[in-house]
Amino acid sequence: MMPTLSSTWGVVGCGRSGLAAARWLAAGGSSIVLTDDDSGRLGAAVAHLADGVTTCSPDADSASRAGQWVVSPGVPPSHPLVRRIMEQGHAWSDLDLLSAAGTVSRLVAVTGTNGKSTVTQLIADIYKANGQAVAAGGNLGTPIAELLSENFDIAVIEASSFQLFYARQFEPDVSVLTSLAPDHLDWHPDYDHYADAKRKMFPGRSVSVVPEGLLEIIGCRRGDDVLTVGISAQADLQINNGRIHVRAKGLDQSVAVPHGFEPAHQSLNLALALGVAVADGIALETAISAAASFKPLPFRFQLAGIVAGAAFVNDSKATNLDAMATAVESATGPVRLLVGGKKKGLDWTSVLSGISQKVVSAYAYGETAADIRNAWTPAVDIQTFEGLEDAFLAASADAVAGDIVLLAPGTSSFDQYTSYAERGRHFDQLVKQLVREKTS
Numbered sequence: 001m002m003p004t005l006s007s008t009w010g011v012v013g014c015g016r017s018g019l020a021a022a023r024w025l026a027a028g029g030s031s032i033v034l035t036d037d038d039s040g041r042l043g044a045a046v047a048h049l050a051d052g053v054t055t056c057s058p059d060a061d062s063a064s065r066a067g068q069w070v071v072s073p074g075v076p077p078s079h080p081l082v083r084r085i086m087e088q089g090h091a092w093s094d095l096d097l098l099s100a101a102g103t104v105s106r107l108v109a110v111t112g113t114n115g116k117s118t119v120t121q122l123i124a125d126i127y128k129a130n131g132q133a134v135a136a137g138g139n140l141g142t143p144i145a146e147l148l149s150e151n152f153d154i155a156v157i158e159a160s161s162f163q164l165f166y167a168r169q170f171e172p173d174v175s176v177l178t179s180l181a182p183d184h185l186d187w188h189p190d191y192d193h194y195a196d197a198k199r200k201m202f203p204g205r206s207v208s209v210v211p212e213g214l215l216e217i218i219g220c221r222r223g224d225d226v227l228t229v230g231i232s233a234q235a236d237l238q239i240n241n242g243r244i245h246v247r248a249k250g251l252d253q254s255v256a257v258p259h260g261f262e263p264a265h266q267s268l269n270l271a272l273a274l275g276v277a278v279a280d281g282i283a284l285e286t287a288i289s290a291a292a293s294f295k296p297l298p299f300r301f302q303l304a305g306i307v308a309g310a311a312f313v314n315d316s317k318a319t320n321l322d323a324m325a326t327a328v329e330s331a332t333g334p335v336r337l338l339v340g341g342k343k344k345g346l347d348w349t350s351v352l353s354g355i356s357q358k359v360v361s362a363y364a365y366g367e368t369a370a371d372i373r374n375a376w377t378p379a380v381d382i383q384t385f386e387g388l389e390d391a392f393l394a395a396s397a398d399a400v401a402g403d404i405v406l407l408a409p410g411t412s413s414f415d416q417y418t419s420y421a422e423r424g425r426h427f428d429q430l431v432k433q434l435v436r437e438k439t440s
Helices: 016-027 039-047 060-065 080-087 094-101 116-129 161-166 191-199 212-218 264-279 284-292 321-330 348-355 369-376 388-398 420-439
Strands: 008-012 031-035 068-071 106-111 134-138 154-158 174-177 207-211 226-230 237-240 243-246 253-256 302-307 310-314 335-340 359-365 382-385 404-407
Touching: 008 016, 008 060, 008 080, 016 031, 016 039, 016 068, 016 094, 031 039, 031 060, 060 080, 068 080, 068 094, 094 106, 094 154, 094 161, 106 116, 116 134, 116 154, 116 264, 116 284, 161 191, 174 264, 191 212, 207 212, 207 264, 212 226, 226 264, 237 264, 243 264, 253 284, 264 284, 302 420, 310 420, 321 335, 321 348, 335 369, 335 388, 348 369, 359 369, 359 388, 369 382, 382 388, 388 404, 388 420, 404 420
Parallel strands: 008 031, 008 068, 106 154, 106 174, 134 154, 174 207, 207 226, 226 237, 310 404, 335 359, 335 404, 359 382
Antiparallel strands: 237 243, 243 253, 302 310
């Protein structure tokens, strides 16, 4: 079923998600008005869409060109056109298209500051292991509107704060919160604005799976429609000594945490995914079997190589301070930390006490290098560099056996890279080059 509020739809932003939304709406018979701040990208986008798509300038006066607008996640609410669209009550998220289509029998949504992609993919793998037709996407990779052309019964969606901010009728059957910490403060004006976007999924008509420490923050209460995850005996899924004890939905059962999920943050990710399985009546044995064969997503605390006894670890996906601190905590030796990237309004002093004992030296680079140096001096030995490669060369020259050279940038990559993945691939290439030099 197509949304029918307007025969003319506008789309703000010509990235992959915006183009997918435009294609889907056009295929349903809607007229499409497309806009983007980059005129070159706008022209290229139109060339890839069906006839009948028109364009407009990205200024506030263009709001009248369409009855409803899908706003791409990367476009902030401060944008003049978006501000006008929101004043008129005509802004939609691509998440809304999934709910409006009405083609999914079971909709699971995962949001949070860290762990979203891992939990989303793990939940999808559990459904697959249970023999169900499932698709995963959203902020994870495949845009929402692209998913709508696939054949599946269950959708597992990673929902970003950007998408949720614009959402107006997104109604998951199961909502999962992984964590909540300050992030994306270059897009959101403050932490409350960011957290409010996450809260839009809770509470609702759905079952909620939530870390027990975040219940009050998002307005949930313990009860039949909420499954809590944590280390206390009151948690519905209790993490304790390498096991997860489930006391919910008629179960009183303990399962061992599989290899790869031993770190505290990974055990939490696993317990959240198991909470969805419990909510949907999937046997814990099936869910644990899926977890045991789970392939970690790339650039998430992965060993890239060992050189002269020093381990080089790639956590390029650590794009906020909470993720960076978790990576440092997970390291099993002295850390030489590669940190930095795009400025996005983060308070670098907030993590200092938690990392200073493990970080023997920090190598800051990119837009935030000076900010990090000013925030961490003199508690942490720190050097600044223009780019990741120079920082890497300095860290590798200083590293000795037993050290962990850790790429955990603490912020996004967009000052020098197109994505955290490109940054992660660059790090891997630098490690491979170093291995060749040391073994030749």
